[in-house]
Amino acid sequence: MNRRLLLATVCLALLAVTSGCLGIGTGPVSEDQIDSDPAAQYQWADNETVHLTVQSNTEFRTVMETNKSTIELFRRDGFGGTNPLSVQAVRYRYPNGTIIPGSEIRDRGGEIRTTRDKTIVSLPGDAPPRGGSLAFTSESTPKRFTLPTYVDGTYEVVLPENRRIDFPVFGQVRPGGFTTSVDDQNRLHIVWDEPVTVDTVSVQFYLQRDLYVFGGVAALVVFVGLGGLFYYRRQIEELREERTEMGIDVETEVDDDDGPPPGMG
Known part of the structure; x- marks a missing residue:
């Protein structure tokens, strides 16, 4: 309790000083x-x-x-x-x-x-x-x-x-x-x-050279983003090719005619 009272007193004193009350x-x-x-x-x-x-x-x-x-x-x-x-x-x-x-x-x-x-x-x-x-x-x-x-x-x-x-x-x-x-x-x-x-x-206002710095940073971000997107798409394509070679990624036809339940035909 004494610690809280001391902290409150210090805060009040700082507030008084910063506000000019003293x-x-x-x-x-x-x-x-x-x-x-x-x-x-x-x-x-x-x-x-x-x-x-x-x-x-x-x-x-x-x-x-x-x-x-x-x-x-x-x-x-x-x-x-x-x-x-x-x-x-x-x-x-x-x-x-x-x-x-x-x-x-x-x-x-x-x-x-x-x-x-x-x-x-x-x-x-x-x-x-x-x-x-x-x-x-x-x-x-x-x-x-x-x-x-x-x-x-x-x-x-x-x-x-x-x-x-x-x-x-x-x-x-x-x-x-x-x-x-x-x-x-x-x-x-x-x-x-x-x-x-x-x-x-x-x-x-801004320093004129700041625009060049900003432009360079923006170009770098765009370049890195495009590079990351290209890498991500390439990884997906390689994974798809591997699955196809292994026979995992084989598409099957879907029969739209549901027909009767098994044993009811």
């Missing part, structure tokens, strides 16, 4: 994290409201125009709740082109902190209502990018080199109504020129 990991995001350098320069000058660049190291960079003083960043957990989105390399760009790092956002009256279900970014106190842009880097997943639409407007997602979405089994984009193009670095650009009205933008 407050572990909440509070201001560290200065080293928000002032770190992005993997590449942020795409400030862009025609879309939100510009997202998926990196090959399973991270992404984003620049979004701001039309409110506070932005809540999160991911949905699939159970009706949310988890905070981890952020690093945070930058804010004023309409005049001045760019400040995350620590200076705080110095100017803003904040970057994490609660148990979201990351809250408040812009500097001197930020204008419109015209500024917020940029940060966060985590993604291999071959699938999904992110809530924190800001209303048009979107653009840029995939890493040699990634595509065309093959239906491996590639999928939601919502529809997008256009695509490939730049001189062989990166696919997915653009929604009309404002996105759904809650989430999702892109499932």
